Structures are given as structure tokens and as C-alpha cells.
Amino acid sequence: MGKRVVFSCLIALFLNSVSGVTNDPQDQQAYVVYMGSLPSSEDYSPMSIHMNIIQEVTGKSSIEDRLVRSYKRSFNGFVARLTESERERVAKMEGVVSVFPNKKLKLQTTTSWDFMGLKEGKRTKRNPAVESDIIIGVIDNGITPESESFSDKGFGPPPKKWKGVCSGGNNFTCNNKLIGARYYTGIGARGYRGHGTHTASTAAGNAVEDISFFGLGNGTVRGGVPASRIAAYNVCLDLCTSADILSGFDDAIADGVDIINISIGSETAWLYRDDPIAIGAFHAMAKGILTVNGAGNSGPKAGTVQAVAPWILSVAASTTNRGFVTKVVLRDGKTLVGKSVNTFDLKGKKYPLVYGKSAGSSTCEEESAKQCGKGCLDQSLVKGKIVLCRQPEDFNVDEVQYKGAVAVILMSPKDDCALVSPLPLSVLSQDDFDSLVSYINSTKSPKATILKTEEVFNQTAPKVVSFSSRGPNIIALDLLKPDITAPGVEILAAYTLNDSPSESKRDIRRVKYSVLSGTSMSGPHAAGVAAYVKSFYPKWSPSMIQSSIMTTAWPMNGPGTDFASTEFAYGAGHIDPIAALNPGLVYESNEADHLAFLCGLGAPAKFLKYLSGGNFSCTEESKTEPRNLNYPSMSAKLEGSSSSFTVSFERTVTNVGTPNSVYNSNVVLNNGSKLSVKVSPSVLSFKTVSEKRSFTVTVSGSNLDPKLPSSANLIWSDGTHNVRSPIVIYTDGAY
Structure with a gap:
């Protein structure tokens, strides 16, 4: 951001500390300890066994610097940092099959897309012809056109729907990959800071082999949809003005982009009518374009999430299974x-x-x-x-x-x-x-x-980072934000040679690829997933794509015992690109639904009139209670500290799975939750694809924890699809 x-x-x-080690760390190296198949006993705890082995051979109770990884799902084993003598002792232990060095093989990715399951080559289902027609508009601080991530080798001409231009200024050339560029700052579309180049390549950059940051993160750098096209809109110098942001939206929508990524935001949320991103994104939504925006970098304080409009996919930042550590000896x-x-x-x-x-x-x-x-x-x-x-x-x-x-x-x-x-x-x-x-x-x-x-x-991944902005949504109290979390920590992607990787004037280093962290990095991951879904379902609306991403997300570990680790940190969970292709059911909402939502929120009649082009009048009949917007998550704030309550949510789902399907509802309460949740009807039957069914969720309870939200998950399942929606109830004292 x-x-x-x-x-x-x-x-x-x-922060991680080691009180001391027996041997010089320089004498240790990583070894794989293979222990065969997992025992069938339910009492067997692989992690405990692995830790016990390391503690025994090292003589230390604190071994967090030694255990690198545990294998505990499909087979049994672990990776540990050991001295040669320790390796010999482990090799002689009962149950150990073999111990061998953790050899460095040639890496095939720089981790974030692989971490999410979106592998390279034939391991991932692709629709290349349609993917090549997908255009991602990147509203940011410019782009580096010469980057290999934006080479057009192997690309045909731009899609016929493209109506944009290459107006990047002096010494700026577009091609069949980077098909368009515009600028609004007076300095051209070239990125003199690396931010925009980084976000664009994360979302849609080509696969470029053997890339690292001075040896770190070596592998293949790539975006989520490498065959897609990019259009860059430079709206920032050091800061970004509302005027320039709206100009970027204005052009991007007219140019014919399919997805917009904007990694820009304020310190906190603004009223929708005062928020240039919310306004621009609304018009994009009305034209069938989904906007993806980072949640903000003002966490972990509550109520700081800044991308709060329901027609925006709001993305928190979380870790991947690769981390960087620097030791002080x-x-x-x-x-x-x-x-x-x-x-x-x-x-x-x-x-x-x-x-x-x-x-x-x-x-x-x-x-x-x-x-x-x-x-x-x-x-x-x-x-x-x-x-x-x-x-x-x-x-x-x-x-x-x-x-x-x-x-x-x-x-x-x-x-x-x-x-x-x-x-x-x-x-x-x-x-x-x-x-x-x-x-x-x-x-x-x-x-x-x-x-x-x-x-x-990083064994704890994914975990939402502390800087990632948290809910609740201070503009629409009954709309859960952020929506999702995606990788946003230590992301290696394309950069600019015009600035140092540290952005320090005293830093003389220049790199073509650099490491950045922020919700600015998580947003383009979600934009790449949105484009990936759209490449298989070109006619899906923005809300259908958003719903498919949210209802198929990985459940996060939690909710935790503190506010910052609840759904207000990660929304529906961690993004899962592969599962998003087959959601089964989706929650649809269109322009009229969002206008009714704004009406129910008390938006001024004048704002609604002009927002809708004069096609909407806010009346009692046209008003929708905000919590009843047909959204993939459900949330309600309780006024005061009432000892008992009952709230309801009305929803409609559309079948995008298979005909003649039956979905049963299942409610899973999260740890410590005292909610009572009823779903009516509890079974939904669909004869055809695109058929819709409505239901009501009634939540009741009493004496809730005033400092933490209470939550549950509603899961609709037909035996193949599991359509999951978080339900969050909170009070005035929860933040």
C-alpha cells in the first residue's frame, strides 16, 4: 500500500530466539530423517516423537532452532539441523529408516503460488486460450516495461475487446503482454519505484526461471495467470490522489479490462461516497469487472480495515511456508x-x-x-x-x-x-x-x-501478519471485512532498476527482482486467482467470482484467543485457487442489490441517485438491511451488551455445480462459541444448473464474550462440494 x-x-x-546451542551453528546442517509410514495408532503424535528425538540427541529442551520441518500427514519423518555426531546417533535410533543430507535440488518456483496449490505446467489445470484473453488492469505507481516478466515472447495480438492505448510517455514501449499503459502524474507510466512492477508481476507475470534476491528464494518467478495480459495505470508519485485514482478506474473500465488490482489505500476506511476506490470499483462492478484491494497495513489494531465495500474483494496478508531469518552471533x-x-x-x-x-x-x-x-x-x-x-x-x-x-x-x-x-x-x-x-x-x-x-x-503458515488491517468494518457494521487472506509476506517478484530494493538513497544496489511485504502483495495474489477463475468461467459476474473464492477458502487456525486472530483478521479464510474453480454454489449480487444495501445503510439519496445513473430510488420497499445483502459471509453487531439476542440472515445461492444435486446444511461452532444456529430449510435441492434456492439462518444466544466475537461456519455439502460461510456475532466491547 x-x-x-x-x-x-x-x-x-x-522474533525468534535461541538461548544458546551446544555446537557452533556453522557445524550444523539440515538432514532429512525418514521414518517410513505413519503408525495407525491414534495416540501416535509425530511432532512429539520428532521433538523427543532431537531433544535426546542434543540434550536440549529448547530445539526450535533445530527442527526445520515435520512430515506427519502421508508419511513419517522430519528435517532437522544436526551436527555429524548427532546425525550418527539419530541414524542408530529405533524406527529411523535413513538419515541423509538435505540436498539442494533445482527449485521450480519461488513458493507463494506453489504454497497455494497452483503448480507449474501440467500439474495445474489451465485454459490457455481464454486466459490469454484475460486483461488485468493494475492501478498503481507504474511498471517496468523491459522486465522479462512482461516479455511478449509467444503471445499473439491483444484481445479484440481491448480498447486501450499505449500512452506511457518517453522511452516506454508496450507489447502483446503489456498491452496498455496510461499515466496521470506527469512522469509517464514507467515505475520509478518498484511497487507497481512487483504487484503486476505477482498477479500476471510470465514464468521466469532461476531468479533470486542475491541467492535468496531461488526458483521460477511467475504470476497466477502468466498467459494473461496486463494494462498499467500510473496514478501515484510518492502518494496517490483521489483524482488520479478515479482517472485510472475511468480508463481501465473503458479500456476493457477484466480484473482490476489496486494496491493503494488510506489509514482507515472512508464513507463509500468519499472513497475514490469504492466509487471506481462500484462502476467497475456494474460493468462486470471485479476489483481487488488490499485490506490495509494498519493492523493489528481493530477497526482499521480500509477496503470495506461489498463489491470489492478485500484481501488480508498472511505468511507462506518459506520464511527468512537473520542470526546475531x-x-x-x-x-x-x-x-x-x-x-x-x-x-x-x-x-x-x-x-x-x-x-x-x-x-x-x-x-x-x-x-x-x-x-x-x-x-x-x-x-x-x-x-x-x-x-x-x-x-x-x-x-x-x-x-x-x-x-x-x-x-x-x-x-x-x-x-x-x-x-x-x-x-x-x-x-x-x-x-x-x-x-x-x-x-x-x-x-x-x-x-x-x-x-x-515456516511451520505455522498461513498466519495473518500483524501489520494487516483488521475488522470490524466501521462503515457497514454488519458486513465482515476483510474477505479473504492471501500471501503478502516476503514475496519475490519483478522490480525496477531505478530504485534500490530498500528504497534508501544510500543503497547502491539495483535488482530486477526484489522482496516486498504488505497487503499490497496479497492483493495481486487474489487478483491472479480471480483471473484464473474467470479464465474458466468468462461469463461469471464479479460477485460469483468473489463468492467462489470466499466459500472455498482454507479454514484458518482459530479463531484465536485474542481479537487480532479471529475472522476480523482473515475473513472467510486463506485463498485456495484450485478449489475456487469448483465452488458448487455461489452467492450472487448485482448493481441493484448493492444499491439496496447502500439504501439500507442510510446512504444519502443524492449519492444513490447519481451512483445509479438515476435508475434507483431509495424507498422502504427498495431498502435491504445490510446484514441481508446476499454475501458469502454473515456478520452482525449487537447493540449494547444484551444478555440474549436473536438475529437472522437471508441468503440465496445459485447452483453452478451439477444438476439434480442435494445440499445438506451443517453448522460448525468455533472453539468456545455459545451460538445457537438454525438453518431453514436445512436441505436445498437443485434440478438444474443456474437454479436458485433461498434460505434463512437464525442465530441466537446469550451472555457472549464482550471482548471477542462469537463465530461459526455454515457449510452446504452435496458430498463433493463444501460451500463454507463464516458467521460472526460481536458486541460493542469486541474492539
Whole structure:
């Protein structure tokens, strides 16, 4: 979401610590421990067995730095970091079939699309002829036309429906892949920042082999629909104006795009009538175009989600199973594991450590010195050292580099994503940072080094990151937002040679592909999935595509015990491209339905009149209660703290599966939920495809937790399809 993408990552980094290891980490390597088939016993816990083995051979109870991955679904085994002697002991253990090095084979993807199940080549069902007719409009800050991700090798001419132009300015050329470009900022359509190039290639970039970020994430970079076309609309310089955004929508709709991705937003939601993205997206919806927008980067605070219109697919950001960690090794051998994307090699050399508090100038306040505030550090105390800074929200790493620091260690209380920095950097948890400060204070000559970043298997994925904006929807209280979550952390995609990967002026590196994190990265993943679905169902409406994505999502782990890990973080769940092709049933809503929703929400009559082109009049008969919009999720806010309640939701589903099908309803309560949910009718029968059936969901309960939403899932199943909708009830005290 603009410059806040990098900044959000800076204030929301992954923290992991290791109190110490028996052996030098340099002597360890990853080994695969194969243990054959899974035992049939229900009491057998693979993860516990794997951890016990590692604990036994290492003699340590804390082995989070050792266990890389557990195999526990189809066969039995694990990957662990072991010394040679430890490997020999494991190999002799009962139940161990073999132990062999974790060899580096040639990778075939840079992980996010594979993580979602959208594999390369024949492993994924494709409709290439139609996919080549799909046009994704990217409203962003420009694009790099020379990128190999946008080469038109093998492409035919643009689709006949294309009505756009290539108006990119000087030294800008379109082709049969990048078929159109426009700009509204006076500098052309070229991306002088890499954001727009990154989002476009994530959604629809070509497959480009052997790509990495200085060796990290090596593999094939590709978009979700590599055969589709791209049209770029540059609406931003450092910031993006409402006028330019609406211009981008105006042109994109008229040009004939099929999907719009816009990774732009504000700090919080605006009224629909004041929101240029909501307005532009409404008109796109009316023309059959789905708009995909990131949820925002203002999390984990509640009520911060900014893409809140029902005609927009609002996307949260979550992790994939690949993560980046950067270790800090102290002079005494203790290792702390932090987060960053550090490509600099200090070659193991230990440098003196200094805390910003001790390196502040005489005119600087202590708190500002702790945070390495601007103009606060004494160069003579910093030069040639690794500086520790308690990170403020406006931390500028250039300031530390300017004063001659060799590297930086930051503190962040969050555990999400890795930052690209212009010098060696690692971000630690508060506990690890405090222990490092204690080490400095208690050691005569404290030294450390920062290692190059390593790739690790992220066992907790997918997990919504803390910077991703959370609901509730403050504009429409009974509409659950965000809708879905998708990969948005440490995404490798195309970039620009006009800027450094850290966006620092002191960073002289230039790369064609870089790593970024933010809901700006999750949005184009969802846009790619939407285009993928549309390539099989070209006549499906935006709401049908949106519904197919939401009702087939992976259930997330949760809801959790805190507000930030509930449905207000991830909506219907994690996006599943393959399942979205076969939803079975969809919830449809059109322009008239959304106007009735706005009418029920109390939107001004004048706004509705002009929004509809004079074709809608808000009356009692035309009004729809917001919670009864035919939406794939169901949500209601209860007024006050009533001890008992009853709310109902009216919905209609359309059969897009098979004729002569029967769907039975099943309600699954989430952990601790006290809801009572009844569905009437509880069985839906369809004789034909495109047939519609209506039903009512009645939810009742009492004495709900005032601080957490109560939730359940309604699942319609015909034995093949499982059409899942979240149901969320919350009160005034839930955020």
C-alpha cells in the first residue's frame, strides 16, 4: 500500500530466539530423517516423537532452532539441523529408516503460488486460450516495461475487446503482454519505484526461471495467470490522489479490462461516497469487472480495515511456508534469531556493540537516543560498530548508516516479516533485545556479528501478519471485512532498476527482482486467482467470482484467543485457487442489490441517485438491511451488551455445480462459541444448473464474550462440494 508496505514490515517483524546451542551453528546442517509410514495408532503424535528425538540427541529442551520441518500427514519423518555426531546417533535410533543430507535440488518456483496449490505446467489445470484473453488492469505507481516478466515472447495480438492505448510517455514501449499503459502524474507510466512492477508481476507475470534476491528464494518467478495480459495505470508519485485514482478506474473500465488490482489505500476506511476506490470499483462492478484491494497495513489494531465495500474483494496478508531469518552471533557464541532480508556478508567478523542510549549526543534526550532518533547519535561513538536501537515508528536506517555504523540491530514486538535494509540488519524480539542490552552492560568488550539471511520452513503458515488491517468494518457494521487472506509476506517478484530494493538513497544496489511485504502483495495474489477463475468461467459476474473464492477458502487456525486472530483478521479464510474453480454454489449480487444495501445503510439519496445513473430510488420497499445483502459471509453487531439476542440472515445461492444435486446444511461452532444456529430449510435441492434456492439462518444466544466475537461456519455439502460461510456475532466491547 504505497511506501507503507516497507514501513509496515519494519514495525512488524518476526522474533525468534535461541538461548544458546551446544555446537557452533556453522557445524550444523539440515538432514532429512525418514521414518517410513505413519503408525495407525491414534495416540501416535509425530511432532512429539520428532521433538523427543532431537531433544535426546542434543540434550536440549529448547530445539526450535533445530527442527526445520515435520512430515506427519502421508508419511513419517522430519528435517532437522544436526551436527555429524548427532546425525550418527539419530541414524542408530529405533524406527529411523535413513538419515541423509538435505540436498539442494533445482527449485521450480519461488513458493507463494506453489504454497497455494497452483503448480507449474501440467500439474495445474489451465485454459490457455481464454486466459490469454484475460486483461488485468493494475492501478498503481507504474511498471517496468523491459522486465522479462512482461516479455511478449509467444503471445499473439491483444484481445479484440481491448480498447486501450499505449500512452506511457518517453522511452516506454508496450507489447502483446503489456498491452496498455496510461499515466496521470506527469512522469509517464514507467515505475520509478518498484511497487507497481512487483504487484503486476505477482498477479500476471510470465514464468521466469532461476531468479533470486542475491541467492535468496531461488526458483521460477511467475504470476497466477502468466498467459494473461496486463494494462498499467500510473496514478501515484510518492502518494496517490483521489483524482488520479478515479482517472485510472475511468480508463481501465473503458479500456476493457477484466480484473482490476489496486494496491493503494488510506489509514482507515472512508464513507463509500468519499472513497475514490469504492466509487471506481462500484462502476467497475456494474460493468462486470471485479476489483481487488488490499485490506490495509494498519493492523493489528481493530477497526482499521480500509477496503470495506461489498463489491470489492478485500484481501488480508498472511505468511507462506518459506520464511527468512537473520542470526546475531555474540562473541561468547550465543545466537539470537531475528528477522530481515540481509544479503550482506560480514564474514563472521565480530564488531563492537553499542546501545543507542549510550551513543547519544549531549543534546539528545535519553528516549530518543534509545531509538537512534534523527540527529541524536554521536558519530564518534557509533562509527565502525553495530548499533542497537529500540525501534520507533519513524525509524530511518539511513541515519545510522550515515553516522558510520557497520550494522543495526532493532527491537520489534511483532513477529511477521523480514525487511530489506541498506546495511546488515536483524530485528529481534523485545526479550532478545533486552538480553542483548544486558550482555552489553555486563561485558567488558561486547561484540557480535550478523549473518547472512537464511531460508527456513515456516511451520505455522498461513498466519495473518500483524501489520494487516483488521475488522470490524466501521462503515457497514454488519458486513465482515476483510474477505479473504492471501500471501503478502516476503514475496519475490519483478522490480525496477531505478530504485534500490530498500528504497534508501544510500543503497547502491539495483535488482530486477526484489522482496516486498504488505497487503499490497496479497492483493495481486487474489487478483491472479480471480483471473484464473474467470479464465474458466468468462461469463461469471464479479460477485460469483468473489463468492467462489470466499466459500472455498482454507479454514484458518482459530479463531484465536485474542481479537487480532479471529475472522476480523482473515475473513472467510486463506485463498485456495484450485478449489475456487469448483465452488458448487455461489452467492450472487448485482448493481441493484448493492444499491439496496447502500439504501439500507442510510446512504444519502443524492449519492444513490447519481451512483445509479438515476435508475434507483431509495424507498422502504427498495431498502435491504445490510446484514441481508446476499454475501458469502454473515456478520452482525449487537447493540449494547444484551444478555440474549436473536438475529437472522437471508441468503440465496445459485447452483453452478451439477444438476439434480442435494445440499445438506451443517453448522460448525468455533472453539468456545455459545451460538445457537438454525438453518431453514436445512436441505436445498437443485434440478438444474443456474437454479436458485433461498434460505434463512437464525442465530441466537446469550451472555457472549464482550471482548471477542462469537463465530461459526455454515457449510452446504452435496458430498463433493463444501460451500463454507463464516458467521460472526460481536458486541460493542469486541474492539
